[in-house]
Amino acid sequence: MRSRPQTRAEVRALLARHDLAARKRLGQHFLADPNIVDKIVGLVGGTPGDRVLEVGVGTATLTCALAAAGYRVLGYEVDPRLRPIVAEVTAGVGGVEVRFEDALRVDFESLEGRWRLVANLPYNVGTPLFLTILRTAPAVIRFVVMLQREVADRLVASPGSGTYGLPSVVAALHADLKRAFTVPPQVFVPPPAVDSAVVVGDRRLPADPDAVERAIELAAAAFGQRRKKLRTSLSRLLPDPDRTLTAAGVDPASRAEQVTPEQYLRLAGEQAA
Helix, strand or coil, X not given: CCCCCCCHHHHHHHHHHCCCCCCHHHCCCEECCHHHHHHHHHCCCCCCCCEEEEECCCCCHHHHHHHHCCCEEEEECCCHHHHHHHHHHHCCCCCEEEECCCHHHCCHHHCCCCEEEEEECCCCCHHHHHHHHHHHCCCEEEEEEXXXXXXXXXXXXXXXXXXXXXXXXXXXXXXXXXXXEEECHHHEECCCCCCEEEEEEEECCCCCHHHHHHHHXXXXXXXXXXXXXXXXXXXXXXXXXXXXXHHCCCCCCCCHHHCCHHHHHHHHHHHHC
């Protein structure tokens, strides 16, 4: 059983011993910094015995650190080549189950109880996977997720900013998120070409889940034609857009990036009225 997270030298040696290398098409960048691992584990919260869903197990350094902190870990890893590494690293570690499956195909909606998501998400699938879990897995109540910094900035962006978009709206309607800290490339093996960032927050349970989905549909239509005014971009979904927008407290002449998540939600309520 490992007593501390892996260093970069240890990750390289582990990969070399098993004759493996990171695959670019899978967006693999293995976390290899004990300090960053400790910071992530420190953000998980809860109490020993709580259940953690880990997506992107990699070389299992974070997996073991979570187990050492007393969490029960269910991990998903898409790359079956890593099976012998995971078996070696987690040997003797209790409270860990790793499934070699594509997390994009897992039915997280069926999770029961309360879970905390801890993930180092591959750059190529990070956004859709995280947004899917936000929208479909209410059992996940806490999020500690590492993503490409640009993606993290979009998720926590405010209306009117250059990075505010549909992911910002989806995230805000389902959780209270903030960027915890930036992660430099050199803490990964191999290092990516860009910075990463850890996003952390708690789920927001909506009073009306159907209204939230309608709000997201409206936001998707608005951002799909973001250069147009809302009275035009939402005309297909709102039979009388000027009246409906005004009733929701939204200027019909405004554009998608000027509307807050709460305003999209109010607009969904007016649409259903």
